[in-house]
Amino acid sequence: MSVSVGTAPQPTDDAAHRRPKIVTSKQRVAWASLVLLVLVVAGFLWGVSIGSQHISLSHLPGAIFKADDSDELILQSIRMPRVVLALCVGAALAVAGALMQAVAANPLAAPEIMGVNAGAVFVVVLAITVVPSLSGAPTILLSFGGAAAAGVSVMLLAGSGRGRVSPVRLALAGVTASSLLISLTQVLIIFDENSTDSVLFWLVGGVNFAGWQDVRNLLPWLVLGLLGAFAMARPLNLLALGDDMARGLGQNVERTRMLGSVLVIVLCGAAVSVAGPVAFIGLIVPHIMRRVVGSSYTVLLPLCAAGGGVLVLYADIVSRYVKPPFEVPAGVVTALLGAPIFVYLARRQKVSS
Amino acid sequence: MTSTSIVAQHVRRTSLAKRHPAVLMGSLGALAVLLSIYSLKVGATQVSFGNVLHALVGDKSDQAAAIVFDFQLPRVLLCWLIGTALAVSGAVMQGVIRNPLAAPDIVGVTKGAGFGGMLLLLAIPGVPVVAVVPAAFTGGLAAAALVYLLAYRRGATPVRIALVGIAVSAAFEAGIRFLLVRKPLDVSAALIWLTGSLFGRSMSAVLETLPWVLVLVPLIVVWARKLDVLGLGDDLAAGLGEPVEKTRRLLLLFAVALAAAAVAVAGTIGFVGLIAPHMARRVFGGKHLASIPAAALFGVLLMLFADMIGRGLAPPLEIPAGLVTAVVGGPYFLYLLVKTGK
Numbered sequence: 001m002s003v004s005v006g007t008a009p010q011p012t013d014d015a016a017h018r019r020p021k022i023v024t025s026k027q028r029v030a031w032a033s034l035v036l037l038v039l040v041v042a043g044f045l046w047g048v049s050i051g052s053q054h055i056s057l058s059h060l061p062g063a064i065f066k067a068d069d070s071d072e073l074i075l076q077s078i079r080m081p082r083v084v085l086a087l088c089v090g091a092a093l094a095v096a097g098a099l100m101q102a103v104a105a106n107p108l109a110a111p112e113i114m115g116v117n118a119g120a121v122f123v124v125v126l127a128i129t130v131v132p133s134l135s136g137a138p139t140i141l142l143s144f145g146g147a148a149a150a151g152v153s154v155m156l157l158a159g160s161g162r163g164r165v166s167p168v169r170l171a172l173a174g175v176t177a178s179s180l181l182i183s184l185t186q187v188l189i190i191f192d193e194n195s196t197d198s199v200l201f202w203l204v205g206g207v208n209f210a211g212w213q214d215v216r217n218l219l220p221w222l223v224l225g226l227l228g229a230f231a232m233a234r235p236l237n238l239l240a241l242g243d244d245m246a247r248g249l250g251q252n253v254e255r256t257r258m259l260g261s262v263l264v265i266v267l268c269g270a271a272v273s274v275a276g277p278v279a280f281i282g283l284i285v286p287h288i289m290r291r292v293v294g295s296s297y298t299v300l301l302p303l304c305a306a307g308g309g310v311l312v313l314y315a316d317i318v319s320r321y322v323k324p325p326f327e328v329p330a331g332v333v334t335a336l337l338g339a340p341i342f343v344y345l346a347r348r349q350k351v352s353s
Numbered sequence: 354m355t356s357t358s359i360v361a362q363h364v365r366r367t368s369l370a371k372r373h374p375a376v377l378m379g380s381l382g383a384l385a386v387l388l389s390i391y392s393l394k395v396g397a398t399q400v401s402f403g404n405v406l407h408a409l410v411g412d413k414s415d416q417a418a419a420i421v422f423d424f425q426l427p428r429v430l431l432c433w434l435i436g437t438a439l440a441v442s443g444a445v446m447q448g449v450i451r452n453p454l455a456a457p458d459i460v461g462v463t464k465g466a467g468f469g470g471m472l473l474l475l476a477i478p479g480v481p482v483v484a485v486v487p488a489a490f491t492g493g494l495a496a497a498a499l500v501y502l503l504a505y506r507r508g509a510t511p512v513r514i515a516l517v518g519i520a521v522s523a524a525f526e527a528g529i530r531f532l533l534v535r536k537p538l539d540v541s542a543a544l545i546w547l548t549g550s551l552f553g554r555s556m557s558a559v560l561e562t563l564p565w566v567l568v569l570v571p572l573i574v575v576w577a578r579k580l581d582v583l584g585l586g587d588d589l590a591a592g593l594g595e596p597v598e599k600t601r602r603l604l605l606l607f608a609v610a611l612a613a614a615a616v617a618v619a620g621t622i623g624f625v626g627l628i629a630p631h632m633a634r635r636v637f638g639g640k641h642l643a644s645i646p647a648a649a650l651f652g653v654l655l656m657l658f659a660d661m662i663g664r665g666l667a668p669p670l671e672i673p674a675g676l677v678t679a680v681v682g683g684p685y686f687l688y689l690l691v692k693t694g695k
Contacts, residue, residue, distance in 0.1 A: 108516075157687050168512045172454065173690055175519050179623065180683030183676045190672060204530055279523070328531055335527035339520045343503050346516035 029299050032292050036306040040087065043313040047083040048075055051320055055079070077211070085210040085218070085274065086316045086330065087309035090281055092222050092271035094308020095229050095301055096264045097282025098289075102236045102297065103260035104155070108167040108345060110283035111147075111268040115177035117205075117277035119150020120269050122181045122188075125202055129192045136217055143273035148265045150177060171346075205276035206329030207316055214274040221270035226305060228263045232256065233297040240295060278315075278331045280338025281308050287341065311337075374643045377636065381650040388657045389433070393425045395665040427559050428551045431618065432656035434562040435551075436625060438615040440652025441570050443626030444633065444645050445608040448580040449601050450514065453689065456627035457493075457612035459518045463623060464525035465496020466616035471532045486561055486617040493613030496521055497605070549622035549675020551660050558618045565614035569607050570649065576604065577641035584639070622675040624682020625655050631689065655681070 049055050055071050062068060063075035093111060100109045100116075111117050123146025127134050158173040159166070185202065201208065235256040238246040243253050268282070285308045286300070293299050315333035322328045439457060446455040457463050469492020470485045477484075500521050504513040579600050582590045590597050612626060633647035659677035666672055 157691055168516060169690065171516055171519065173687060176683050176686045176690070179679060180687075183623075183679035183683070187672055187676050187680070190676075191667065191670065204527075279527070322531070332527045332530045335523055336531075339524035339527070342520035342523070343517050346513055346520060347503070347506055 025294070029293050029303070032289075032303055033306070036303065036310060039310045040306065040313075043310060043317065044083055044087075047086070047313055047317050048079040050317065051079060081212045081215050082207050082210040082316070083313060085207045085215050086313040088215060088218050088222050089207065089271045089275040089278060090285075090308035090310065090312030091305040092218070092225060092267040092308070093278060093281040094285035094289075094304040094311070095226060096267040096271075097308075098286035098297070098301055098304045099229055099232075099236070099260045099264050099267075100282065101286055102239055103257050103264065104170070105239070106167050106170055107287075108171045108283070110280075110286075111151075111264065112178070112277060112279055112282055113171055114174040115150040115154045115181060116147045116264070116268050117272050118178040118181035118185070120144075120147040120272040121202055121277050122146055122185045123149075124273055125185050125188050129188050136213070140217060140221065140270050140273045144265050144269035147269040147272065150181060151261070151265065153177065201276050201329060203276070204329040204335075205272075205278035205331030206319065206327075207275050207312070208327050208329060210275075218270050218274045221266055225263050225267035225270070226301075228259070229267075229301050232260060232263070233301055236260065236297040240297075276329070276331065278312060279335035280342065281311060281334055283345075284338050284341045285311055287345065374637055374647075378643075378647060378650065381647070381654070385433075385650055385653045385657065388654065388661075389429045392429055392432075392657055392661045392664075395661050423555070427554055427556050428660060429657070430556075430559045431551050431554055431562065432660050433653050434559065434566050435615045435619050435622065436629070436652035436654070436656035437570060437649040438562065438566050438611040438652075439622065439626040440629035440633075440648040440655075441573055441645055442608040442612040442615070444630035444641070444648040445573055445580065445604050445611075446626070447630050448584060448641060449604050449608070451584065452514075453631065454515055454627075454686075456624075456630075457608070457616075458522070458623045458627060459515050461496035461500045461518045461521040461525065462493040462609050462612045463616055463621045464522040464529070465499075466490065466493035466613040467621045468492050468525045468528050468532070469495070469613075470617050471529055475532055486565075486614055489617030490610060490613040492525075493616065494606075494609050496525055497609045549616075549620040549678070550663070550671065550673035551619055552671045552673070554618065562614055562618050565611060569611050573604070573607055574642070574645055576600075577645055580604065580641040580645075581639075584641075620673070620675060622656075622659075623679045624686065625652050625678050628682050628685045629655055631685075 045057055045060075048060065049057055053074070055075055059069075059071045059075055063072040063080065066072070096116075097110045100111060100114070101107060103109075104114075120143040123142050124139055127139065127142045154170070154174045154177050157177070158170040182203065189202065235246075235251055238249055238251045239253065239256055241249075246253050246256075271278075285304050289300055289303050289307050293303055311334065312330055315337070316330040318333050319328040319330050442462075443456045446457065446460065447453055449455075466489040470489035472492070473485055473488035500514060500518045503521065504517040506513070579595065582593055582595050583597065583601060583604075585593070587597050615622070629652035630644065630648040632651045633644045637643040637647045655678060656674065659674040659681070662677050663672040663674045
């Protein structure tokens, strides 16, 4: 099965010297980085100023340092954590998606398609139903467990667990497992009458109720996951050449897959436990970024992190404009954005299983 | 790999069903009737069997009879109508698309109809349920057409239909949630409608669904042979004098209409249209004249079972029947997927 999407990695003569060179244009990378940086800064300023009450940006410096009046307090305690969390969650999910597509050698692999997010949500909601006071670190660990269990089950159901699963079977198995887990989650929510406020949050995903505590809970795992992923860029590039080639170049393919999967679980589990299952980020961001900067993971992973953050941040901003004061969860916006891209990817499938 | 090989594996085991389909079909029907009568007494308010029988036989004066007639009976009747509609719709789609994975859920009808219904309900508050059915119908049809068009690229392969269906369903699902938040009624009540429930449905809901089932299902049964002919492949079917494309589109239209009518009344009940036809084919073989009525009976049994579990597991809490069918149907679908892949 071909794994190439967008620009295919080109093994050149250098490959023989265990350093496969992947053609990427430095200029495009520079432009993409610049655009993303501008989008992050603009999104931050836009995101903190709008909401049920518009707040002038002149309050921003005050909010960062002392928070004297009510405007500055709103900025500091409500708007800023929300924007920061959107960036963090997007980065985590997008990088997880890129890792997953590399590890599974499958263009339709993504945390939300493979049931990983739904698994994390189910276990967290189950735990909260049993122990209502649960929050913070234990929730995240449980979320890891749910994500891992769901991901592994779907991989096994779709075929052998060795990365040779057809995209279609993976998608069908994953989406069905997701809908099953979401149904079970809904059953739990029906039983737990106190949870109706956060129903949409757990079913759709969003950063509506974000606080600094959420950011603090997510941050260590995010840093760990991102650094781990960036460190794996070279092995992942080798993996993209195909298992045989990667082995021939001295790569421990199984270990790379295992490490990559663990990082996916860490990133998704942590993101989902604080923000719910924000749809399609892990699927669409890596595909868009690959189009723009090529498929070298050295540049792809950092740009995916920035791109995912930007996407969730702007989805959240759009969600606030829909009908204030009622807010559409960001997950709805990303699902509406992601569906056409999924259709595009599905149309490209030549498989006829 | 198609369903025929699954069927083939079971020929020996099911030879009785093949030789005497009427006997087994009759037993299934009897089972459904018995389950219906039993389910009349399940629910938040327990009614004794004596009272149920009493009410059925004629005495409609006391409170128990009121519960049976106003709350329980409409639900049981709806289980029959909706189970039949979804299962027959799925059987036709699987026959026409010639793919065991085709079903109203997969081609987007369920979510599209849910979206259409919600849109009208929110646009015109207090609109009578009569008007919701055409709205849901339009939504379901639009979604199915969209899936077909988007999947079409030098022909629409079943696999692309399935994948595009997933995406279109996700978009309509997002649309439904968007509508929910724009008009935040009672969120949990709306969610229960969306997951598919027969809670609080009255006789008028029965009358909404009845004409669709009464008209379309017999029509489809009469056309069962056309489905068999289509199953031979386009060339052979055309050779036998069947206007293939026309028949296919008409049958698909009927299937979409049935599914949309069911969703309009009961919300998005998943997986019944997928698994009931499978069970029917496994037991009764691939001939549609037998497998379609059988699918309807399996659909009815599934709905009765799901609604009963929903009512009886933790009264007075209601678990929507759609959640039960998803919890049962999801694993079955995965099992099919594993099986067809070998």
